[in-house]
Amino acid sequence: MRATAKAHTNIALIKYWGKRDESLILPTNNSLSVTLDGFYTETTVAFNEALKQDQFTLDGQSISGVQYDRVTTFLDLVRDVAGKKNLYAAVDSVNKVPTAAGFASSASGFAALAAASARAIGLSLTDQELSRITRQGSGSACRSIYGGFAEWEMGKRADGSDSYAVPIAPVDHWDIRVAAVVLNATKKKVSSREGMKRTVDTSPFFASWVESNPVDLNGIKAGIKHRDFEKVGEIAEANCLKMHATTLGANPPFTYLQDTTLTVMQAVQAMRANGIPAFFTIDAGPNVKVLYLPENERTVEKTLRGIPGVTDVILSKSGQGVTYL
Numbered sequence: 001m002r003a004t005a006k007a008h009t010n011i012a013l014i015k016y017w018g019k020r021d022e023s024l025i026l027p028t029n030n031s032l033s034v035t036l037d038g039f040y041t042e043t044t045v046a047f048n049e050a051l052k053q054d055q056f057t058l059d060g061q062s063i064s065g066v067q068y069d070r071v072t073t074f075l076d077l078v079r080d081v082a083g084k085k086n087l088y089a090a091v092d093s094v095n096k097v098p099t100a101a102g103f104a105s106s107a108s109g110f111a112a113l114a115a116a117s118a119r120a121i122g123l124s125l126t127d128q129e130l131s132r133i134t135r136q137g138s139g140s141a142c143r144s145i146y147g148g149f150a151e152w153e154m155g156k157r158a159d160g161s162d163s164y165a166v167p168i169a170p171v172d173h174w175d176i177r178v179a180a181v182v183l184n185a186t187k188k189k190v191s192s193r194e195g196m197k198r199t200v201d202t203s204p205f206f207a208s209w210v211e212s213n214p215v216d217l218n219g220i221k222a223g224i225k226h227r228d229f230e231k232v233g234e235i236a237e238a239n240c241l242k243m244h245a246t247t248l249g250a251n252p253p254f255t256y257l258q259d260t261t262l263t264v265m266q267a268v269q270a271m272r273a274n275g276i277p278a279f280f281t282i283d284a285g286p287n288v289k290v291l292y293l294p295e296n297e298r299t300v301e302k303t304l305r306g307i308p309g310v311t312d313v314i315l316s317k318s319g320q321g322v323t324y325l
């Protein structure tokens with residue numbers, strides 16, 4: 001009745017931006033990510049018949065409120081699938097995701113929670129089934145089941161049964177690196193959940209975003225297959241810019257990009273002009289992630305650290321999928 005799982009965060013190269021079903025967490029487009037070695041969550045789940053409700057500790061602190069509610073709502077789903085309605089759990093999570101790095105710890109968090117709780121309650125799931133359940137905790141988390149590159153297939157069905165991630169290439173296929181550039185920026189005002197919804201509901205650019213995605217997706221998959229870094233980087237950077245462009249058309253308009261974000265974006269493009277292949281991508285926040293190849297690591301790190309407003313640079317290789325400890 002007890003299991004421990006470890007899951008890494010991932011960074012999307014083709015972004016998930018927009019839901020077609022808010023409660024089941026069903027997206028309006030496929031997305032594709034690389035799982036990152038440097039950032040992970042370890043979670044132990046112990047179901048216990050003596051418990052009257054779930055308990056949740058995160059980094060040693062007992063959690064209540066919205067974070068606790070998201071965990072118990074997710075465990076209800078696992079209990080439902082297992083047919084064990086009133087069996088509560090003690091959940092103990094440790095996050096190795098520096099929150100300042102601007103990685104959604106919800107991706108590694110829900111992937112680890114899903115894996116540990118499913119195993120602890122006695123479910124034996126395929127990766128696809130695990131990814132589908134994980135999706136309902138946090139959308140981007142469903143890609144963290146796999147190492148290397150993973151694609152979340154949006155699916156078509158209203159019940160979400162065909163919406164889950166699949167592996168695209170394992171971690172040893174290609175050593176591509178990601179630098180998380182931490183900025184001296186103000187906290188974001190619009191959550192990814194709210195930002196997506198506002199964009200879907202009001203941005204006239206949203207339809208073209210959805211329409212343009214399949215081309216990016218096919219191109220990047222071919223690029224990954226042939227280890228074509230320029231192609232993968234160019235598509236990832238352009239896809240990120242298109243996602244951020246949709247928010248400017250929303251009502252009221254908003255952006256996650258701050259002045260230091262733009263400075264880093266320009267510095268990355270300047271590196272390219274100087275012959276160093278490096279590309280940026282940015283999620284629903286101000287921090288920038290930079291894709292590069294191992295042979296350019298020293299130059300990329302030095303350049304990024306030298307940019308005014310950059311407070312830290314954390315380097316990562318691509319990482320493994322879920323493991324059990």
Ligand code: PMV
Pocket residue numbers: 011012014015016017031104106138139140141192193283284
């Ligand atoms: O799963 P969420 O709600 O954390 O949304 C993540 C959305 C982006 O990070 C902006 C893009 C992505 O695909 O991860």
